[in-house]
Amino acid sequence: MSVTVRIPVSLQKLTGDQSRVEVDSASVEAAINALEASYPGIRGSLLDDAGNLRRFVNVFVNEDDIRSLQGQQTPLKDGDELYIVPAIAGGR
Numbered sequence: 393m394s395v396t397v398r399i400p401v402s403l404q405k406l407t408g409d410q411s412r413v414e415v416d417s418a419s420v421e422a423a424i425n426a427l428e429a430s431y432p433g434i435r436g437s438l439l440d441d442a443g444n445l446r447r448f449v450n451v452f453v454n455e456d457d458i459r460s461l462q463g464q465q466t467p468l469k470d471g472d473e474l475y476i477v478p479a480i481a482g483g484r
Contacts (some may be wrong), residue, residue, distance in 0.1 A: 393470035395423055400478050406434045420451060421464040423474055438476065448479040 395417055399407050407413055413430070417423035428435035438449050444464075445451060451458045452475040458466045468474070 393418060393468060393472075395468050395470075395472045395474055397423060397427060397474045398476065400476055402478055403434060403437055403476065406431045406437070417468055419464070419468055420453065420458055420466045420474065423468060424464070450477040450479060451475065452477065 393416060395415055397413050397415055399411055399413060401411075404411060407427075408431075413427070415423050415426040415430075417426050424435055424438055427438075438446060438451075440446050445458075453461065453466055453468065453472055458464065
């Protein structure tokens with residue numbers, strides 16, 4: 393199933409400056425693996441050494457945070473959009 397992945401500016405250097413890419417994946421985890429196969433190094437920016445989503449990386453399927461769904465095992469369906477959103481901190 394074809395899923396659109398929205399790539400944040402901070403990771404676009406790994407995707408050849410593309411802000412969105414298409415992958416065929418049935419779950420968030422499979423989508424991350426598909427991204428890594430096409431864009432080596434991106435997985436390390438998203439997951440820690442144990443294979444868990446990094447604390448400062450948020451991933452949404454359409455409008456839902458995967459942490460409130462089934463995490464990396466969240467299923468995807470044709471036409472879903474996967475958003476990778478790095479956490480931003482700062483200010484007062």
